[in-house]
Amino acid sequence: MSVSHVPNVVFKTRVRDESVGGENPFRWQDVSSDDIFAGRRVVVFALPGAFTPTCSSTHLPGFEAHYDEFKAAGIDEIYCLSVNDAFSMFQWGKQLGVDKVKLLPDGNGHFTRGMDMLVKKENLGFGDRSWRYAMLVEDGEIKQLFSEEGKEDNCATDPFECSDYLTMLNYIKSLDAQAA
16 A cells, blocks of 8 residues: 555535525535544545446445445445546435435545546546545544555456455454454
8 A cells, every 4th residue: 555644635525505595505615634534434435437337336336325334333434535526426426315425526636646546547538537446544544445456547447346345344344353
């Protein structure tokens, strides 16, 4: 693992605020790495893009369906990160009915670049995107990182073997068993 702490960045997010009024009561809110990770035990999984096939059919839905098991295992929050804008992430979550996992837009790819996980997907017309991975973070320190094999620019495949909810959940449960 080349990075031992999460990158210190500011995420550009949109939050519901009824004081805004109108049909679209949302405002911009900057969220820092510290806001997400400081003093917390967090799972982050990153994927190539909102509305893409594996991300929509399996990756995000798996973490959403097993959210309560992660909470029971001592996880404070689960974030799904993608190099997408806040609007796309919001609509994607809405379409999938996601209400537990928090969607984290890394529109400029600053976090992903800091994680050394930014790859080109120009072969698909996507531009720069995140490589698929999942990590356990405690107070900003990366405790475990499951990165898919074969990370490279313009990868012809989309590996999805170890960044799934089950690999991470089993790892966390194994830590709990060791501590007992």
